[in-house]
Structures are given as structure tokens and as C-alpha cells.
Amino acid sequence: MNDPAIQVPLIRVRNLAFRYHAGRPLLEGVLFELRAGERLGVSGANGSGKSSLLQLLMGLERPAAGTVELFGHLCRDEVDFRPLRGRIGLLFQDADDQLFCPTVEEDVAFGPLNQGYSHAQVRGIVARTLADLGLAHLAQRPTHQLSGGEKRAVALAGVLAMQPDVLLLDEPTTCLDEDAQARVTRLLLGLPQAMVIVSHDPHFLRCVASRTLLLRDGALCAMPVVRPVLRSV
Amino acid sequence: MNDPAIQVPLIRVRNLAFRYHAGRPLLEGVLFELRAGERLGVSGANGSGKSSLLQLLMGLERPAAGTVELFGHLCRDEVDFRPLRGRIGLLFQDADDQLFCPTVEEDVAFGPLNQGYSHAQVRGIVARTLADLGLAHLAQRPTHQLSGGEKRAVALAGVLAMQPDVLLLDEPTTCLDEDAQARVTRLLLGLPQAMVIVSHDPHFLRCVASRTLLLRDGALCAMPVVRPVLRSV
Amino acid sequence: MTTSVVHPLAHGDSVIHRIDPRVRLLCVLAASVCIAATSRPGPLLAACALAAVLVLVARIPWRPLWRRLRVLNAFMAIVLLTVPFSMQGETIWQAGALGASREGLAQALRIILTGNTLVLLLTSLVATIEPTVLAHALLHLRVPDKLVRILMFAVRYIDVLNDSRLRMDRAMKARGYVARCNAHTVRTSAYLVACLLAQSLDRAARIERAMRCRGWRGQFPVLNHFHAGARDVRFACLFAGALAAAMVMP
């Protein structure tokens, strides 16, 4: 999916700052690059701004300062972000926010239809995406009747159906039971896309990320050195 | 708070069974007692029925079989549980479900108002409870603007304001970052009440519980012997 | 603790469940017009029998059916207690100053019969459609797109919001709350409503973002299509025939 000739980073963020309307600054001077094939983990405490960072990358929030470059294009406004949104897929923290269509099939089709594919093509894409993720049996089910793990998986299918080059994942395993967590982890490890994975679970990040940064005091820094301690599982 | 003369267990559960409407049995033959001063930890995987157990103890779900005795009273129906609810405080897993009042002060006042205290008395109780937990500065804050850790602490204040003899805590540290977890742990260790603490974090349970049982295959059993393994934090 | 509010009656595979939902909707609409327009007892009785047969064929569980009929007939009891006495006509029963008229009694019975027939029809033919399928059927019946989208969002999120309401309900109960007829109850209900309101508006904002992320440009694409087959046509003809036969009853 990624043209190997492209040497520019998929995402390049410089000095990004963000604050809620009248609040204290949440992010300040955030700086990182994402290259093809990388899986960047972003760890951090509750309320440290992890989700806001992903929203900024999608152009859903406006930064107070700094720049976001996607695929070499400097993106400032809705107009800049819009044509690139198909190439970046964001998986929301709460799958219920993302699965707004009445049935699984329609939900997965929503993105490709917006991208302008014909109905026949879309039906093919939907069938293929669901089959790839082992979800074909859910196609006709109403979304409001899915279990938590199924919802997360279908939301991922909806994002993947747009054939993005980059995935942004917001706490992809939170609130899932252990089986569903393992399932999602396996799914992610099988995908070719570059990813930014936000999670407060360091164990999960160690499993899936190729490198991990820590978001603390509004900035991204290297993870502190892992100090092994005796701890029972 | 507990009359030392009372020799009956605070909670006595016998052969408790529970299932969702048409689902497989979730709990079967659960058997335990809680005595004054005890802090009983209940460990178990997600979906093993830990939360349902607490809901059964509060009379919020109806058992398929078995009995719940609270303070020596056999409780079958809403009518039996209702007068005892003030003496047992349940901290919900998701603080957002519990904090529905617009401000912290009003939320902490909700329980005492239900218990029939006068407005003047309630004001006193609220001020004292918040001060005890070091939350006095939050009194006027809107609940929806609190951080995750603050929400959990305020939810606990709302429960403690009813001056219960027993606390039931459902995953009191889940979704909290490490600072907030440490804070909640300190809070719990400083409380005199007997507790049932449900958590899937064995490390946390070792810190706060005086004994721990494992919920597996629908029944409570002794924790398997701890086998220490090297694991990084 | 999730008990779905939004589910069709009789998750079944009866003959009725397999009929094209558009056909079923049109049948109920046509029948509603005919039944509302008729006032003679013969056709009403026949139509009521037809509706009852459909309820049996659709294998509607008796408990929800009874709940629906109880709601309706609580009101019908008031009709039966008032209308015969307030309508002019030949007195058939005298209780002090009050006289029940034959015309009034006939009118009350007509109302009761009509109401029950229409509710039975709705229950057997329309309430058995999966709500999301119903939305699609409405779209194909030229109901305005925006209206159907509102229906789709509502169907999608009613259970999400209701679960949240039930969880808050339990949390309130756990803190000793009992609904009574007093100011505390009013205030608590208002808190609950305000909470649900805030939750729904926050979620709407997040959904709007999720839609933009997936390239939404203000139109909702439609994927599903219905195909009426021979069975649907047969059902429509049979239903029309039965309805016509009922309407010409003496």
C-alpha cells in the first residue's frame, strides 16, 4: 500500500500545542514522525492528552500552535485534511461512536461509498474486509445488537475498508475482556499499515508497538527505562 | 460503627446462583461470610461474575437460587434490602454512572438526603465527608469536569456520606493511572469499614485485602498459591 | 444487565416474518383506512377476526401482546363507561339520572373493536419487522431520507442510552433512593434527564466527528435493496381479498 519510493514520513508533527477552550494547555511542543511500517505506541496517564493528539492528527481539533504534515502535505484546515482522511483511519475509543449505521454491512460500506466507489465495488470491498477479519457471519446483523468485542472488530473493519495507509488507534483494547483483547492484538499484528497506538496499558504496547513514547506534561518523551520488578501474574 | 457485641457476620451468602435472562449460569453455589473488620478481596477474570456478585449483595439483581443475609437479616425482596442499603455502600465500576448530580456537593448529599436527614444535617455530613477525604476544594465543582481519579474519590465520598458499615467496591482502581490508583489505595487503607473488594488486579488486592478469594467457574475458591514471576512494570 | 428495548416481537421465522416489509406496511396502511372508515359491526368483526388470525400466524408471544392490549383497553374501559351515557338515543338501561343509550353502547363497542383490530394488525404485521429493516423499508417507500436517518440513529442509540439510564438507576437505588411524590424525586429525575441529555449531545458530537473521519459529505449512501417476490405478491393478494371480503360483510 505504501509506495516504497516515498521517503517523506507519513506523519510529521512539529511543536504541536493544544488546549481546551479556556483550560490549561494540554499539549505543548509535541514533536514526532511516523514512517512506513512503524508502529508507534503512545503511553500516558489519564487526561494526558493522548486522545486529543489523535484528534489533532485527523484535523478534528485545531492546534493552538505547531504544524501537522500528512504524507508530505502541510494540513491546516478542514479543506487540507478532507482529501487525506481516507488515507488515515482513526479507531475511536468508544466503538459505539463509530458504528452509527444500522447494520454491520452498511457501516463497513459507509467509508468506501463516501470515497466514490460504485455499489458493486463496495459490496466486494465489504465482503473482503469482513472475511479478512473473520467477521463475515456478522454482515447482516444490526450494529446495536453486537457484543463489545464484536463492536470493536467491526469498527476496525469500517476503518480498514477505506484502505488507509496509516491507522490511529485510540485505546483499542480498553473495556474488552481478555479473550477480546487477545483477538484485537492478533488482528493488529497481522496488519501491514503504519500505526499510532494510544494506550495506558504498557503491557499491550510492548506486544504491538515497534517503539513507544510517553506523553507527559504535554510533551512526548522516551519511555523511562524498564525496570524489572518481581511481580506475580 | 460496628457494634462489637454483634457476633453475626455482616454478610452471609449461601449457595448463591445467578444467570442473565437466557444465558448460561454465571454464578453457582457461591458461599462466603464477611465479618467486621475484614477486607475480603475477590479476584477473577473479566466476565467471571464479580460485578454481578456485588449487585446481588445489594439486591439490585435477583438470584436464581441461594440466600443473602445482611446483618443477620435474610433478604429476599426489594422490601428487605431497602432499609439496609444505607448500611452497605456500593462503589460502582464506572464513576460516571454514580455521579449524576450537577455538583460534587449535591452528589455527596444525595445519599444522606435519601436517608431522611434534614438539610442542615446533610450540609454538615457533606462538609465532614469531603474534608475527611481531602476533597473539600472540589465541593462546588461540576461533576462532569472532574478528572478520572477525582471522580472515583467523589463517588467514594458519596458512598461514605451514608456512614455504611460495609463497603462493596467494584474495581475501584480500574481505568485510573498510577498516581490516582495509589491515592485510592491510600484512601481505602484508611477506612474502618469491612469491605468486599472486587478487582482483576492481584497486586492491588494484595495491598488492600486481608484475605482474597478467586471467582472461577461461577464459584468462590481459595487463591492458588502465588508463584512469583519476573515481570516488568 | 443489557436488556434491549429495541427488538422486534417474535424473533421468529413465521410466514409473516418472511414477507417483504414494504408489503406488510402497505397492507396495514390500506387496512387502517378501510377499518377506520367503516362503522358497521359485520365488517369490523370480520376484520378483527382477520387480525387475530394474523397474530396467531405470526406466533406473537402472549406476554407482550397482553401488555399492548392492556394499555389500549385501559382506555377502552373509560370509553365503555362514558360514551353510552353521553350519547343521545333510545335508553336501554337506567341508573338514577343516568341513562345508557343503545346508540351510545353501539358506538363504544365500535370504538373498542376498531382500536383492538388496528393494534392487532400493527402488532402482527409491523411490530414483527426488525427496526433497522423497517427504516430501510420506509426509505424505499419514499419517506424523506432525513426522517429515516433520524429513525436509524434513534434505533441505534436507544439501547446505549437506556443501558446508561439503568446503570444510573441502580446507582441511585444503591444509595437508598426511592421515588416518591416529593421535591427530592422531581429534582433527582431532572438530574437524570439532564445527565442523559448531556450524554446524548456529547455522543452526537463524537458521532459527527467519526462520520467526517470516514469521508462524510452530507449524504447518506444506501446499500440494501428489497426484492418483492411471488410469495409477497401472493400475500398481498390474499390480504386484499380477505380485507375486501370483510368489508362487504353484512
Next chain:
Amino acid sequence: MHISEGVLSVPVLAGGAMLAAGAIAVGLKKLPDERIPQAGMLCAMFFVASLIHLPVGVSAVHLVLNGLCGVLLGWAAFPVIAVALLLQALLFGFGGLSVLGANIVVMGVPAVLCSCLFHAGFSTLTPHQAGLRGALAGGGAVALGIGLMTLALWLSSGTAYWPLIGTVLLAHLPVMAAEAAVTGAVVFLLARTRPTLLAPALT
């Protein structure tokens, strides 16, 4: 606050359906595409709120909240109420398809009227004034709704329904009180904590 199937005459049913269709069309026109998710969520929320019961004396009333619906949505209240009523008919058997139009008018017209009255000079209101207006809107919407219901019953059968209408009126008095109290409290709360929600955003 539903009119049951079977009570209204054909001309009243037809008139109600036509009025409702027109009002829904206006409401949809005033609802921009990007607000559809919000309208849908509010529809779900009003449906769920109608499951909340308040005890009144020996019986209980469930919340209607059509006044609040109008205050929050303006003309867009019509399509939202239409969908909520359709779902109540399908899922609970309240009302039915043939009286759907009449029921939409009975709930929707008061909602829109209340919205106009509520938002007149809103920017100058304190939370207490807003709450008072909210209470008037909530109680007034039910009162107006009962008025419209009475009109529909009277048009259907003239004086023959008077005792029936009287009974319906009596039955709705506690609903009116509960609506006024709850709507007032909700609006007061919103004015205090989230005033932007009360701006007539959707009118």
C-alpha cells in the same frame, strides 16, 4: 399522552396526518444535514426519558418532555417527535399508525409554540428565570396538548365525548404538574451548568 386507535373520525385522522406531514416537512427543511446525528440522539434520549416514571398518589406518570423537546430543537421537534411516537407505537403499542399524524400534532404543535415563547429574549435570562420559563414550557406544552386532544375528540364526535374528554383531562393533571416541575428543573440545571445547550441552535 396518546390518543388511542379507534376513537377519532376519518376526517380528523386525515387532517391530523396532513398537518403532521406538513409540519415534519418544515422541520426537516430547518434541520441541516450535519445536525441529523444530534436530532437522532435527542430522539433516542426523549424515547428513553419516557421510560422514567414518577409516582403521583397511588399511580405513576411517565415523562413526556415535549416542552423540553421544543425548547431544545425548535421546529426540528416535529420530525424528532414523529420518530419517537412511531417507535413507541411499534415497540410498546402506544397509539398506532392511523392516529400517528394526530398524535404528532398533539405533541408537536405545543413543543414548537413553547420553543418560540421560551426563546423570546432568552439572552437576558438568569438561570432562575430560565427555569421558570422551562416550567411554564413543560406544563404549558402538556396543557396545550390536552387542548388539542380535546379538539380532536370534539371534532370526531361533538358533544358525545364530553365525559370522556373530562376523564382524559383529569388523568392528565398530574402529568402536567410533573412535566412543569421536571422541565423547569432540567432547564434551570442546563442554564447553570451548560447554558450553550439552551441557545436556540436548531431553530
